[in-house]
Amino acid sequence: MIDHDVIEERIVAYVLGGMDPIERASFEAEFAEHRPGCERCTRLYSDYSEVSSRLALAAPAVAPPADLEDRIMALATGRHVSSATRTAAPRWRRVALGIAAALVLVAGSVAATLALTGSSEGLRITQLRGAAGFTLAYVSGSDDAVIVPTDAPPLGPGRVYQLWLRVDGRMLGSGTFGTEAAPIELAAEDFDLVAVTDEPVGGSPQPTTDPIASSEIG
Amino acid sequence: MERPGVSVHSLDEARDADLLRRIARGDEESFRALYRRYGAAAYGLARRVVRQEFLAEEIVQETFLALWRGAGAYDASRGSVRTWLLSSIHHRAVDSVRREEAHTRRAQRAHRDAVPEADVAEVVADALDLEDDSARLGGALGGLPPEQRHVVDLMYYGGLTQAQVAERLALPLGTVKSRCLLAMRRLRSALTREEPT
Numbered sequence: 001m002i003d004h005d006v007i008e009e010r011i012v013a014y015v016l017g018g019m020d021p022i023e024r025a026s027f028e029a030e031f032a033e034h035r036p037g038c039e040r041c042t043r044l045y046s047d048y049s050e051v052s053s054r055l056a057l058a059a060p061a062v063a064p065p066a067d068l069e070d071r072i073m074a075l076a077t078g079r080h081v082s083s084a085t086r087t088a089a090p091r092w093r094r095v096a097l098g099i100a101a102a103l104v105l106v107a108g109s110v111a112a113t114l115a116l117t118g119s120s121e122g123l124r125i126t127q128l129r130g131a132a133g134f135t136l137a138y139v140s141g142s143d144d145a146v147i148v149p150t151d152a153p154p155l156g157p158g159r160v161y162q163l164w165l166r167v168d169g170r171m172l173g174s175g176t177f178g179t180e181a182a183p184i185e186l187a188a189e190d191f192d193l194v195a196v197t198d199e200p201v202g203g204s205p206q207p208t209t210d211p212i213a214s215s216e217i218g
Numbered sequence: 219m220e221r222p223g224v225s226v227h228s229l230d231e232a233r234d235a236d237l238l239r240r241i242a243r244g245d246e247e248s249f250r251a252l253y254r255r256y257g258a259a260a261y262g263l264a265r266r267v268v269r270q271e272f273l274a275e276e277i278v279q280e281t282f283l284a285l286w287r288g289a290g291a292y293d294a295s296r297g298s299v300r301t302w303l304l305s306s307i308h309h310r311a312v313d314s315v316r317r318e319e320a321h322t323r324r325a326q327r328a329h330r331d332a333v334p335e336a337d338v339a340e341v342v343a344d345a346l347d348l349e350d351d352s353a354r355l356g357g358a359l360g361g362l363p364p365e366q367r368h369v370v371d372l373m374y375y376g377g378l379t380q381a382q383v384a385e386r387l388a389l390p391l392g393t394v395k396s397r398c399l400l401a402m403r404r405l406r407s408a409l410t411r412e413e414p415t
Binding site for chain 2: 008012013015016017018019020023047048050051052053054055056057058059060061063064065068069071072073075076077143173174176185187201202203205
């Protein structure tokens with residue numbers, strides 16, 4: 001038997017995000033069973049969900065970084081995407097001159113890039129080595145970077161590469177990417193090691209596999 | 219702007235549901251269209267809760283990718299696409315905050331950085347045509363007694379569980395639960411009053 005006042009209280013806690021994972025799972029299971037036969041609770045749930053979406057919309061809308069759309073499309077479709085209707089990417093262009101040049105060099109010739117390492121106005125290029133190979137180009141003091149898989153095996157379905165930065169001995173997850181060169185945002189500006197692991201789509205809070213490539217930052 | 223509330227909402231909902239059907243068939247342009255429609259609201263919400271740009275980006279990315287893969291599972295009878303999407307963003311954001319907090323053990327942070335009450339009413343919804351909703355909600359939240367509003371703020375925007383809110387405010391858990399319930403009943407009746415169906 002379910003007490004309807006109690007269930008209303010639980011619906012409210014659920015839509016507000018006020019449950020811990022165990023409470024949430026048990027609510028979901030019990031409610032899935034209860035709802036089909038109960039018009040009242042179905043209605044309450046739908047109304048309270050609507051209220052919570054108004055709470056969501058009361059948070060000021062903020063335009064996401066311009067490159068996020070293409071990153072999502074690339075991960076969704078498993079290929080690098082650049083649509084004809086692509087909008088301008090000002091944040092990305094901030095450091096575009098340096099990094100785009102590096103990208104061309106990297107794509108053209110890894111050897112040529114090596115010669116460039118550490119040169120020109122804070123532009124850093126580092127080679128990640130291991131079972132796979134990646135090149136990371138970034139501008140020090142900025143969070144914008146380009147990651148170029150130079151020798152990376154194809155990813156399994158639902159898998160992505162994820163970049164990690166070691167900061168104070170802790171691995172900090174940065175963005176995820178596929179097998180094509182992609183812009184990536186660094187989660188920190190000061191790190192002493194970069195590494196790449198194979199992770200589920202969306203990335204992981206902590207590495208779940210061993211790095212397939214890494215590089216110490218001198 | 220002329221918008222007779224209810225019917226515009228229904229049109230939007232129908233359009234979103236149609237986008238989602240196309241997405242379920244793998245239509246990339248519809249996926250882009252949905253992202254462009256809700257990306258800013260989603261990112262704004264994620265940032266409000268997690269307060270770190272790169273985490274907010276990950277949440278938006280994860281949520282949209284999950285939607286791309288799971289669009290076929292959407293059930294229109296259970297609410298609008300918008301509600302589905304935003305509650306998914308919120309769940310992930312709350313999980314992310316709790317993971318971060320567990321990591322850093324900076325337990326005081328959520329409290330110190332708790333959303334100032336004035337912010338909730340100060341609504342900017344420039345990327346979307348949402349001014350009406352936002353103003354309405356800002357008004358509704360503003361109309362809540364401060365003690366109810368504070369509990370909703372800490373929970374929804376601060377990512378705290380009811381038990382954590384109780385601890386933070388040194389209140390019995392039952393009091394927190396009943397304040398939530400009263401606040402949400404009030405918000406619900408404000409919403410249904412303005413949107414008769």
